[in-house]
Amino acid sequence: MLKITRCLHLSQLLLYPATPPKFPYPLLDFELMGAVGSALKSPIVDMSTKQAKFVENTISSNKVVIFSKTYCPYCTMAKEPFRKLNVDAHIIELDGNPDGNEIQAVLGEITGAKTVPRVFIDGKFVGGGTDIKRMFETGALQKYFP
Template identity: 85%
Template sequence: MLSITRCLHLSQLLLHPALPPKFPYPFLGELELMGAVRSALRPKIVDMSSKQAKFVENTVASNKVVIFSKTYCPYCTMAKEPFRKLNVEATIIELDGNPEGNEIQEVLGEITGARTVPRVFIDGKFIGGGTDIKRMFETGALQKYFQ
């Protein structure tokens, strides 16, 4: 059996009296959804005096190398590998196993300018993410931190 569906152009819909005119993308026409989209784009306010912010600050200050990571993230694995090859002990904070991981990630976003993981710190300074660490290792720049 053959079924034929008739498609109308938007101009035909607007002229058809039985169909109310609609914005071409109905989900964008809903004010509640527009408000939700607008609020999702609004930057979050991060409390830099929170216990999560203090945790990040103390962890970064008291360890030579700190990697904020997620266990399943390939870029995190990429960031950890050079330290393993150099026999450098790194403090690794796995955010996906931490009940406060999302809040810690928000703090990291505020400090470093991005929420993505990994976030790697050496000597209290933000160094970069997975590709940054890999590139530094390949060029010998990473090794200079440990000589």
Template identity: 85%
Template sequence: MISITRCLLSPRYHQSYSSSYCTLPPKFPYPFLDFELMGAVGSAVRPQIVDMSSKQAKFVENTIASNKVVIFSKTYCPYCTMAKEPFRKLNVDATIIELDGNPDGNEIQSVLGELTGAKTVPRVFINGKFVGGGTDIKRMFETGALQKYFQ
């Protein structure tokens, strides 16, 4: 039973069985979902290598080190707006870096991904430490944890 299942899934097993017991399924009609091609496409996608000695990486490090609050954001992002709002309510000056208006925005976002484990925005830092994104900041504000940074 297992051999027949393997035969149906992999063409290399086809030759070892008679055609009455083992036939290959027809080609999938949508080439972008062709499972034979997916292995080749998936193996061609490589993670981006981030140069942590680049000018963008130095910019990120210097910005985080020299400001109490830094928000890396995009102007159109609702989660970024969610992250900025609590700081506005607390009258805290935050350094906001809008990546969509920055010619190095994509590279900066890659550096942030390397530093924080995710490339999504917002990326919020307080006292040089990464504290989270939009929902994290909102939750911290609602529980009073965010206010403790500024007392």
């Protein structure tokens, strides 16, 4: 059986474009993003757990609290300005804590992000590593410690 294929010149293809191809990665298909994004949202964190109470008590009873991980370069970046200012920061290393994942989930609920570091001053969330570094460089961090 003889099969005849019609060949078009590239310029003819550009004049009559076919329907655009589907995005090659189905999980990133923009038509599906709403459904996939909804399915991937983390469950609501129970703020009555012992981990949530621990976070609330720690933040309220210390002037400076840094929730950190020992291997995280952004956590090191956040801790350094406090060392330079001789400020005694209360540091919670989550990777050495058996409740670290639950504490991190609570922090995500409180601050809107589960990444570390999470830095609190006077009971208020002030940012992460780059935020603290920028505050130190501009002099805004020093205003908390007259």
